[in-house]
Amino acid sequence: MILTPETLAFLMAAALTASCIDAMAGGGGLITLPALMAAGIPPVQAVATNKLQSCFGTFGACLAYARRGHMDLKTYKAPVIAAFIGSVGGAWLLQRVDPSILAGLMPALLITIAAYFTFSPKLGEADRHARVGIAALSGLIGVIGFYDGFFGPGAGAFYTTIFLALGGLSILRATAQTKAANFASNVAGLLTMVAGGHVLWVAGLTMAIGSIIGGQVGSHLAMRFGSRLIKPLLIIMSLALTTKMLIDPKNPIHIYLFG
Numbered sequence: 001m002i003l004t005p006e007t008l009a010f011l012m013a014a015a016l017t018a019s020c021i022d023a024m025a026g027g028g029g030l031i032t033l034p035a036l037m038a039a040g041i042p043p044v045q046a047v048a049t050n051k052l053q054s055c056f057g058t059f060g061a062c063l064a065y066a067r068r069g070h071m072d073l074k075t076y077k078a079p080v081i082a083a084f085i086g087s088v089g090g091a092w093l094l095q096r097v098d099p100s101i102l103a104g105l106m107p108a109l110l111i112t113i114a115a116y117f118t119f120s121p122k123l124g125e126a127d128r129h130a131r132v133g134i135a136a137l138s139g140l141i142g143v144i145g146f147y148d149g150f151f152g153p154g155a156g157a158f159y160t161t162i163f164l165a166l167g168g169l170s171i172l173r174a175t176a177q178t179k180a181a182n183f184a185s186n187v188a189g190l191l192t193m194v195a196g197g198h199v200l201w202v203a204g205l206t207m208a209i210g211s212i213i214g215g216q217v218g219s220h221l222a223m224r225f226g227s228r229l230i231k232p233l234l235i236i237m238s239l240a241l242t243t244k245m246l247i248d249p250k251n252p253i254h255i256y257l258f259g
Helices: 005-025 029-038 043-067 077-094 106-119 134-150 155-165 171-195 201-225 227-247 252-258
Strands: none
Touching: 005 029, 005 043, 005 171, 005 201, 005 227, 029 043, 029 227, 043 077, 043 171, 043 201, 077 134, 077 171, 106 227, 134 155, 134 171, 155 171, 171 201, 201 227
């Protein structure tokens, strides 16, 4: 598929914006996936190409958080591995079924996340007692990894919520660990999609330039402002993604409500 320079410039700008937001609160796929499909790219190829560009942004964000000491890969190695394995399964399934089957469930889950961050007690900058062990945490992260490989948008918000609410991490460290899990699931999904021949390399690598820049900007903003910036963005991105899904004529809930 041949894309014009103007279209590639549009996709790069979308990736920059999305990666900046994604590094702080997740939900970057809310911007990049519609942008790719607006460029005329079919859904499965759009998901595959999105994985390529997102790998660069999440890797850059990982480096930024790790350099500042907010990431603990030794302790949370198992959840990262679980995200990788789950994503392989999700990406494999994506190439064989219609991903719209998940669309009906997503709005309810995202509204729950928005409600949690809206009504939860003040989110501190220090770690708290974990509510589940590392095995249970890894299992839950693996489920989100499966979703990320299968569909994607909102996965960052799900990862962060699990690390924060159940893992007992501070909001900044939860965001940092989210980037590690997100990078693992992106790489796994990408490799599976490459094997299936669905990646558009020119579009993906062009978007990667914007993704790298956006990831650096977003991670530094998150580290500077902490929960004052991350919490509102998580709420906004969750509600925005919910709204987008509900107004999509192809979404099962939209069909049920409006015919």
